[in-house]
Amino acid sequence: MAEQFKSIIEKHGTPVLVVDHEIIKANYMEFKTNLPNVQVYYAVKANPDKEILKTLFELGASFDVASFEEFSMVHEFIKDLPDDERHQFIYDKIIYANTIKPIETLKKLNPYRPLVTYDNIDELKKIKKHCPKAGLVIRIKVPNTGSMVELSSKFGIDPGDAVDLVVEAFNLGLVVEGLSFHVGSQCTNFENFVQALNLAASIFKEAKSQGHELKILDIGGGFPAPYDDSVKPFKELSNKISSEIERLFPKDIEIFAEPGRFIVATSATLFTKIIGKSIRDGKLYYYINDGVYHSFSGVVFDHCQYHFNSFKDGQRKICAVVGQTCDAFDSISLAEELPELEIEDILYTENIGAYSTASSTNFNGFPPAKVVHVNK
Numbered sequence: 001m002a003e004q005f006k007s008i009i010e011k012h013g014t015p016v017l018v019v020d021h022e023i024i025k026a027n028y029m030e031f032k033t034n035l036p037n038v039q040v041y042y043a044v045k046a047n048p049d050k051e052i053l054k055t056l057f058e059l060g061a062s063f064d065v066a067s068f069e070e071f072s073m074v075h076e077f078i079k080d081l082p083d084d085e086r087h088q089f090i091y092d093k094i095i096y097a098n099t100i101k102p103i104e105t106l107k108k109l110n111p112y113r114p115l116v117t118y119d120n121i122d123e124l125k126k127i128k129k130h131c132p133k134a135g136l137v138i139r140i141k142v143p144n145t146g147s148m149v150e151l152s153s154k155f156g157i158d159p160g161d162a163v164d165l166v167v168e169a170f171n172l173g174l175v176v177e178g179l180s181f182h183v184g185s186q187c188t189n190f191e192n193f194v195q196a197l198n199l200a201a202s203i204f205k206e207a208k209s210q211g212h213e214l215k216i217l218d219i220g221g222g223f224p225a226p227y228d229d230s231v232k233p234f235k236e237l238s239n240k241i242s243s244e245i246e247r248l249f250p251k252d253i254e255i256f257a258e259p260g261r262f263i264v265a266t267s268a269t270l271f272t273k274i275i276g277k278s279i280r281d282g283k284l285y286y287y288i289n290d291g292v293y294h295s296f297s298g299v300v301f302d303h304c305q306y307h308f309n310s311f312k313d314g315q316r317k318i319c320a321v322v323g324q325t326c327d328a329f330d331s332i333s334l335a336e337e338l339p340e341l342e343i344e345d346i347l348y349t350e351n352i353g354a355y356s357t358a359s360s361t362n363f364n365g366f367p368p369a370k371v372v373h374v375n376k
């Protein structure tokens with residue numbers, strides 16, 4: 001085991017999630033190098049840890065927030081700017097990209113003159129009444145084919161109805177600044193991006209022909225993390241995106257993206273401990289001090305399959321790794337290959353920085369894993 005990890009485990013115990021900020025910085029730089037004209041609005045929901053937000057803010061990132069709580073966390077970084085700079089700065093730094101917002105939230109957002117997404121007429125009326133100072137970004141429904149997490153059944157107006165909804169907003173005296181979409185999370189089918197950009201471009205053109213020029217194109221999240229070799233290199237995707245944007249859109253628009261997983265997934269490694277073992281129906285079960293109600297919540301909510309490694313050698317056998325709660329549902333993997341291990345042995349899981357601790361609970365009284373930051 002690397003000395004650094006050993007001393008972290010000795011100092012903090014397990015479960016412990018080690019977040020490597022060098023990796024966050026490298027992922028951010030990979031995104032920016034390949035898509036230099038795209039401003040990164042990091043999707044806070046992927047991992048809202050304040051240290052991560054700070055690192056990204058210092059690199060020049062902006063943020064996609066989903067709630068007033070996330071908005072407030074990010075606003076902490078920009079609140080000290082002089083008043084007159086703030087309006088532009090809010091647009092530059094934060095997009096509230098949850099298309100459905102409670103009335104209380106809209107009221108709280110209004111004084112900040114935020115940039116918010118919407119995708120239906122009822123939301124538009126709510127915004128008009130409770131947050132009329134907002135700038136708007138219409139979200140359209142686009143193909144999510146093959147993406148690990150599908151989002152299009154719950155969000156986005158049908159592209160065919162989008163221009164009418166833009167016109168409705170202007171008729172109400174609001175301003176639509178741009179258009180957004182999301183191709184689904186962990187989108188390994190790059191054609192989703194191509195199709196989405198083509199749909200977006202025709203809406204830009206039609207809106208312009210009706211006198212409403214859109215200024216922002218927000219290409220959402222979905223950029224896949226390299227969980228395994230089947231994920232094609234980011235460069236291949238960024239080349240496709242760049243050439244479609246170049247071909248389809250005016251040169252003077254602003255382009256946003258909302259990557260979450262791509263920035264943080266590979267930055268974290270989780271160390272857990274075996275707390276029990278037993279043979280069930282002929283298979284060896286390892287019980288560990290974490291589970292699907294905690295750091296492995298992504299198994300349920302994110303449809304993500306995590307794997308385990310140990311620091312021991314030996315012949316590998318098929319086994320199951322399950323969580324610590326009194327619930328049979330708390331099974332992380334029923335098909336791992338590990339050498340024979342003992343109680344108190346350490347397991348580790350890589351690439352677990354996105355949608356993991358973000359949705360961890362205290363179920364059965366077990367607290368979420370400790371988080372330790374390295375290479376800040």
Ligand SMILES: Cc1ncc(COP(=O)(O)O)c(C=O)c1O
Pocket residue numbers: 043046064097098151182184185186220221222223258259260261262
């Ligand atoms: C509106 C919005 N933007 C961005 C993201 C981040 O997506 P990803 O982590 O796939 O990049 C999500 C994820 O659910 C989202 O809902």
